[in-house]
Structure formats: C-alpha cells, structure tokens
Amino acid sequence: MNSPGPHPRVDGAAWAPPLILGPSLGTSLAVWEPQVPALARHHRVIRWDLPGHGSAPASLIPAAGATIADLGRLVLNLADYLSIDRFAYAGISLGGAIGSWLAVHHPERVGSLALVCSSAHFGEPRAWHERAALVRKEGTEQLATSAAGRWFTPGFTGGAALVEDQRAADPGAYTACCDALAAFDLRADLHRITAPTLVIAGREDRATPLAHARELADGIPGAALTEIAGAAHLAGVEQPEHVTAALLGHLPGSTGATVRRAVLGDAHVDRATDRTTRFTAPFQDFITRYAWGEIWTRPGLDRRTRSCVTLTALVAGGHHEELAMHVRAALRNGLTPDEIGEVLLQTAVYCGVPAANAAFAVADRTLREEEN
Structure with a gap:
C-alpha cells in the first residue's frame, strides 16, 4: 500500500473511533x-495538510484542472x-467541501459529518x-497580509501562526485548490447526504456567510x-470552546459525561x-x-435552543x-x-x-463575573 503523502498527525487512543479533520485553504492542520x-x-x-500546505508536498494535487474529488480521494487514500x-x-471551509463530497459519493465511508464555516458553492x-x-x-x-481580515473578526489578536501558514503555502498547490473551489457546486x-450532519457557522463570517x-x-x-457568535471564518480558532462543545455534542461516542463537561465546563464538573x-x-x-447522555445529546434541537429552553x-x-x-x-453554547x-x-x-426580576439579578451578576 502506498503512503498518501506525509504521515498524518494522529492523537488519541488507537482503539477509539476515528475522526478525520480537514483544514481550510491557506492554513495547516494546526487550525484544529x-x-x-x-x-x-x-x-x-x-x-x-492540504497539498502544498504545512508538511504536505505540492505534488499530491494536479497543477491544472484540480477538483474537490482529487482532494477527496486523498482522504480516502x-x-x-x-x-x-x-x-x-x-472539515473547515475547503475541508468541509471535501467532507460533503465524500458523504455524497462515498456514503459507506462517512459515519458522521460536521461542516464548519463551509459551503456547497463558494461563489462565482x-x-x-x-x-x-x-x-x-x-x-x-498579499494573501497573507490580508488573511487576518478574511479569517477573524476585527480586534482578534490570535492566529498569527496560521497567517504564517498562508505565507508559506506553495503557490502552485494553492492555486490548484482555488481552481478546485471554482468548479465546486x-x-x-x-x-x-445520509450521514448525521452538523453545520457550524460564524455569525460574522464574510468568506462563507x-x-x-x-x-x-x-x-x-x-x-x-x-x-x-463573535466568530468569523475560522470560528474554531476564535471561539474554540463553543465549536468544541458543538462538535462533542454531535459526534458519535460522546458520552453524557463528555457533553456535561462541554456545556458546563471542566471546572464546574470537577467541583x-x-x-x-x-x-x-x-x-x-x-x-x-x-x-446529559439522553436529552442533551438528542439531535432534534441544537445546544443554543436547549439553553434557551433550560433558562x-x-x-x-x-x-x-x-x-x-x-x-x-x-x-458556552454560543448565546x-x-x-x-x-x-x-x-x-x-x-x-x-x-x-423575571429575580432572574435578571442572577444573570446580571453572573455575566459580570464572567467578564472578570
């Protein structure tokens, strides 16, 4: 069997259910x-990593006429x-498009799907x-210089390493990925798509509104x-706890204890x-x-709605x-x-x-504590 390219980054126990994470254009696997x-x-x-990004060689993708299918086959390999x-x-953005393609064309391989700041069609x-x-x-x-403005909300100061990933991306492979996005619909x-699917969106995302x-x-x-809320295109970098909580609630194998920690926080559960x-x-x-294991994990309502009902x-x-x-x-759930x-x-x-008067007093005190 031929290696698909550079060795992937693998975390977690070998016996645990596999979860493949796809990056966005211009970033590396560090985005996750x-x-x-x-x-x-x-x-x-x-x-x-996408071809020509991070440690992946540019030769993994055709220099001309590249498609999302080419990238999807890399994931299958x-x-x-x-x-x-x-x-x-x-998958995030382009990584999400690859996941959508896999779920359509290889449904037997994809057991669960999460699309983060992605699209079925990325514009003209x-x-x-x-x-x-x-x-x-x-x-x-030039793209690296403007990356923070495309990826994050104004005032966000993180993500400098990802901007450097954009600067270091191989130009030929990057343009091949652009061609793939141009043809994607x-x-x-x-x-x-038959896999259970979660769509996550940044409310201030201008790249994929x-x-x-x-x-x-x-x-x-x-x-x-x-x-x-408070997130643009790389929502998982800008609001990591909220994106993580949403993913844990959606992915199979998330237990009640997992969801409880995702919603209430480690500190509360530890206490x-x-x-x-x-x-x-x-x-x-x-x-x-x-x-947490039976109600909060049900797919009928998202966590924001469940928080509204609970309040x-x-x-x-x-x-x-x-x-x-x-x-x-x-x-934590995004309200x-x-x-x-x-x-x-x-x-x-x-x-x-x-x-309601008593509730406003409790909420006001709690929100002030969270600000400090």
Missing part, C-alpha cells in the same frame, strides 16, 4: 489545535493507509480564478445548524465530582446518564443557583448576553414579572 485535546479524549483524531474503513469527518468561479492568477504572479504574500446533491450555512442545513436531510459522596453518587450517575424552565421554577450555572452554559436578556424578557410575560 484548539479542539484536539477534547476530541482526542474520545476519538482517534487524524489531521492532515489516507483512511485506507491507516486501515480505517468508516470514520467521522469534520471568476473570483477564484482571479485569486489564482494573483498568486501565480505574485505568490502568497454540490447544491443539487445535498439531499444525497450565514446564508451558505443555512443552505447546507436546509439541503441536507436532518442536518442541525449551530451559529457561533461537582469532588463533592460527590457515597450517598450522592447514584444521583450524579443518574443526572449524567439521563439529562426559561429554571426561571419558572425559581431555581436560581441552577440558573446562574446555565447562564454560563448558555455563553450572547443580549440574547440571554431576550430570553429573560420573554419569561416576564409567561413566568411572571417577579420571577
């Missing part, structure tokens, strides 16, 4: 670094090389051909959509675990299996200590403070003004 520690607790995480028959797949081909022509003529320096085939994510979610049967006694242990086991129920019941905990959880305020205003009508 914020998610790897949490994902590798429950999966065999396999990352790879990689899986075969690692003796992986069926895998979960998550002309723009990609113009970008390719620019890189052929001048290299990647999977809109008519989205209905053929929310309309692209909604088109994916509407076109793929049963797909769920999670919108990440609860430390306080567990022989008397309270059965209840802790029950709540982890039932609430409302806690206000109605007057459970203020739990309310503070779930205000923090709502932030903004303004959206939490809207939920509480709604409770004033249906739960009563005194209940």
Whole structure:
C-alpha cells in the first residue's frame, strides 16, 4: 500500500473511533489545535495538510484542472493507509467541501459529518480564478497580509501562526485548490447526504456567510445548524470552546459525561465530582446518564435552543443557583448576553414579572463575573 503523502498527525487512543479533520485553504492542520485535546479524549483524531500546505508536498494535487474529488480521494487514500474503513469527518471551509463530497459519493465511508464555516458553492468561479492568477504572479504574500481580515473578526489578536501558514503555502498547490473551489457546486446533491450532519457557522463570517450555512442545513436531510457568535471564518480558532462543545455534542461516542463537561465546563464538573459522596453518587450517575447522555445529546434541537429552553424552565421554577450555572452554559453554547436578556424578557410575560426580576439579578451578576 502506498503512503498518501506525509504521515498524518494522529492523537488519541488507537482503539477509539476515528475522526478525520480537514483544514481550510491557506492554513495547516494546526487550525484544529484548539479542539484536539477534547476530541482526542474520545476519538482517534487524524489531521492532515492540504497539498502544498504545512508538511504536505505540492505534488499530491494536479497543477491544472484540480477538483474537490482529487482532494477527496486523498482522504480516502489516507483512511485506507491507516486501515480505517468508516470514520467521522469534520472539515473547515475547503475541508468541509471535501467532507460533503465524500458523504455524497462515498456514503459507506462517512459515519458522521460536521461542516464548519463551509459551503456547497463558494461563489462565482471568476473570483477564484482571479485569486489564482494573483498568486501565480505574485505568490502568497498579499494573501497573507490580508488573511487576518478574511479569517477573524476585527480586534482578534490570535492566529498569527496560521497567517504564517498562508505565507508559506506553495503557490502552485494553492492555486490548484482555488481552481478546485471554482468548479465546486454540490447544491443539487445535498439531499444525497445520509450521514448525521452538523453545520457550524460564524455569525460574522464574510468568506462563507450565514446564508451558505443555512443552505447546507436546509439541503441536507436532518442536518442541525449551530451559529457561533463573535466568530468569523475560522470560528474554531476564535471561539474554540463553543465549536468544541458543538462538535462533542454531535459526534458519535460522546458520552453524557463528555457533553456535561462541554456545556458546563471542566471546572464546574470537577467541583461537582469532588463533592460527590457515597450517598450522592447514584444521583450524579443518574443526572449524567439521563439529562446529559439522553436529552442533551438528542439531535432534534441544537445546544443554543436547549439553553434557551433550560433558562426559561429554571426561571419558572425559581431555581436560581441552577440558573446562574446555565447562564454560563448558555455563553458556552454560543448565546450572547443580549440574547440571554431576550430570553429573560420573554419569561416576564409567561413566568411572571417577579420571577423575571429575580432572574435578571442572577444573570446580571453572573455575566459580570464572567467578564472578570
């Protein structure tokens, strides 16, 4: 069996269910670094570089006439090389397009799919051909200079290493990937995707705006959509906890304990675990299996919606200590403070003004604590 190119980066136990992560154009496999520690607790995480990016040779992709299918076959070759028959797949932007192609044309290989800031069609081909022509003529320096503005919201200061990945990308391979994106249009085939699918979108993403994510979610049967506030195109870098929580809730093999930690945070769960006694242990086991393993993992509602429902129920019941905990959880699930305020205003009508008044006091105190 021939190696598919450079050795992939693999994290997690060899016996764990495989999860292949696809990068975005202009970055390296490091774009997934914020998610790897949490994902590798429950999966065999396999990352790879696009041709001419990171450590991957440019020769892996045709210099002319490259397609998403060419890149998809690299993923299949990689899986075969690692003796992986069926895998979960998550991809960012171009990496997501590759995952969509795999799910349409090789459904027997893809057990679960997550598309992060991606699209079924990345705009008019002309723009990609113009970008390719620019890189052929001048290299990647100009793109590196403007990368932060394309990838992140104004004011975000992280991601410098990824900008350097853009600068170091092989111009020929980069333009081949541009050609592949120019020719890509999977809109008519989205209905053929049968893998359970999560679409994740950055609300301030200008490269693949929310309309692209909604088109994916509407076109793929049963797909769920999670919108990440305060994030642009590389949402997993800018809002890593929110993206990680969404992925953990979607991927197979995520247990109730995993989801509980993703939503409430390690610090809270660790404190609860430390306080567990022989008397309270059965209840802790029950709540982890039932609430977090059965309800919060169901595919019918995304986590943002579940947070809205939970906040409302806690206000109605007057459970203020739990309310503070779930205000923090709502932030982790992607709600903004303004959206939490809207939920509480709604409770004033249906739960009563005194209940909402107390809830606003709890939420205001909690949000102030989170700011500090």
